[in-house]
Amino acid sequence: MSKIYSDKKIFMLRAKLGSRYIWKYLADELIRAHKFDRSPLKPLDVVCDITYNCNSKCLTCFRWASAPDPNELGLEDWKIVIERLKSWLGTFTITFSGGEPFLKKDMMDILRFASGKDIVVGVVSNGSLIDEALAKAISSSGIDAVCFSLNSLNPAVHNKTRGSDRSFAQVMSAIENLRGRGKTRLAICATVIRENINDLAGLAEFVASNGLDGINFQPLMEASIIRNFDKDGKSTVPPKGKLYEGLEKTNTENVDNVFEQLIAMKEKGYPINNPVKHLRYISMYLKNPDDPRLSALPCKIGPKNFLLDPFGNVRICQVMEPIGNVMAELPQKIWNSEKARKQREMIRSCNRACRLLNCNFKELDIASRVRRMMRLLKRRQK
Numbered sequence: 001m002s003k004i005y006s007d008k009k010i011f012m013l014r015a016k017l018g019s020r021y022i023w024k025y026l027a028d029e030l031i032r033a034h035k036f037d038r039s040p041l042k043p044l045d046v047v048c049d050i051t052y053n054c055n056s057k058c059l060t061c062f063r064w065a066s067a068p069d070p071n072e073l074g075l076e077d078w079k080i081v082i083e084r085l086k087s088w089l090g091t092f093t094i095t096f097s098g099g100e101p102f103l104k105k106d107m108m109d110i111l112r113f114a115s116g117k118d119i120v121v122g123v124v125s126n127g128s129l130i131d132e133a134l135a136k137a138i139s140s141s142g143i144d145a146v147c148f149s150l151n152s153l154n155p156a157v158h159n160k161t162r163g164s165d166r167s168f169a170q171v172m173s174a175i176e177n178l179r180g181r182g183k184t185r186l187a188i189c190a191t192v193i194r195e196n197i198n199d200l201a202g203l204a205e206f207v208a209s210n211g212l213d214g215i216n217f218q219p220l221m222e223a224s225i226i227r228n229f230d231k232d233g234k235s236t237v238p239p240k241g242k243l244y245e246g247l248e249k250t251n252t253e254n255v256d257n258v259f260e261q262l263i264a265m266k267e268k269g270y271p272i273n274n275p276v277k278h279l280r281y282i283s284m285y286l287k288n289p290d291d292p293r294l295s296a297l298p299c300k301i302g303p304k305n306f307l308l309d310p311f312g313n314v315r316i317c318q319v320m321e322p323i324g325n326v327m328a329e330l331p332q333k334i335w336n337s338e339k340a341r342k343q344r345e346m347i348r349s350c351n352r353a354c355r356l357l358n359c360n361f362k363e364l365d366i367a368s369r370v371r372r373m374m375r376l377l378k379r380r381q382k
């Protein structure tokens with residue numbers, strides 16, 4: 001049965017989720033939740049790597065190197081998982097990533113099913129498959145947002161880092177196909193690497209001048225952070241590559257200028273989603289990935305992350321062992337399990353840099369959240 005997704009309904013869901021975020025993040029800060037083995041509050045963000053299959057060959061990620069795995073969950077399995085999450089979490093957000101999510105068979109049905117359950121749904125995509133027909137299906141599916149990976153407005157830089165000569169043209173055409181269709185928010189995710197350090201402000205300018213909803217700057221990590229697993233949780237692709245071509249070779253003189261410019265742009269109202277604190281830490285990291293001030297920061301994912309792999313395995317940390325499987329057990333049981341407790345203990349003493357990834361850097365940025373709501377409200381009134 002098709003369902004009508006009105007702007008108003010999506011707006012109300014977003015607003016409800018936004019207020020739950022503020023409440024959870026404040027409560028977690030107040031009780032210093034990341035210091036405890038058990039989490040009194042439920043997670044609000046579920047990130048689901050729906051498939052490891054990919055049609056790009058990015059230099060920074062080896063997801064594309066894995067063979068298709070017949071053990072990946074299918075549409076009916078995902079419906080069960082989504083129902084279970086919904087009855088446990090109420091209003092929450094699920095972000096589908098991968099691999100390339102739109103390569104997944106029945107992806108649109110999965111998206112429509114989740115949206116139909118009043119879940120705030122997002123997708124991270126390389127944009128390679130979004131022609132007009134798919135754009136139309138996406139915008140009528142009820143999903144909240146698509147975030148496109150775009151590393152530079154210089155096609156040669158983008159294509160080099162994304163491992164495909166066609167990637168820039170494809171992602172720009174995907175943005176054009178979805179832009180102006182109204183309901184789906186569009187954002188950019190730019191992985192910050194040596195090659196694009198001078199292109200970041202231009203990307204923020206592009207987002208603002210084209211009426212897109214936001215940009216997320218993602219610090220480059222060792223490729224081994226984005227590894228692939230099999231259904232038993234074993235890593236299937238050897239973690240190749242240290243920091244891609246040596247982050248330490250970044251032109252460090254420019255880093256300060258670029259990040260001060262981004263912070264100034266954010267303060268002027270450009271839709272940069274990273275909190276200012278995060279931008280400062282990223283610039284510190286680019287200058288010296290081993291800066292002791294970064295490893296001294298607590299990794300706050302313990303009470304917040306709920307990550308699913310293509311087989312339904314659950315992780316809190318994307319590189320550690322799974323703590324359960326949502327097809328075998330209820331998610332709330334996994335969240336409160338002994339394995340989860342032990343893993344939170346390990347997380348507390350971990351000092352890796354990946355706490356700086358967008359999905360792991362868990363700080364409340366009330367001003368940005370309010371600005372995002374205002375932008376949504378303005379768009380509804382147009």
Ligand SMILES: C[S@@+](CC[C@H](N)C(=O)[O-])C[C@H]1O[C@@H](n2cnc3c(N)ncnc32)[C@H](O)[C@@H]1O
Pocket residue numbers: 054058060061063097098099100101124125126127148149189190191218219220221222223226
């Ligand atoms: C793994 S991809 C999956 C979704 C989709 N295939 C895409 O590229 O948008 C998710 C995000 O991770 C980013 N990424 C890739 N390699 C990375 C690395 N080594 N460190 C940090 N982020 C990385 C990508 O640029 C993309 O924005």
Ligand code: SF4
Pocket residue numbers: 054055056057058061062063064098099100126162
């Ligand atoms: S970053 Fe995305 S598009 Fe690139 S190889 Fe990894 S999963 Fe594929």
Ligand code: SF4
Pocket residue numbers: 299301317318319320346347350351352353354355360
């Ligand atoms: S820093 Fe956090 S996200 Fe990274 S490996 Fe350690 S526990 Fe996991």
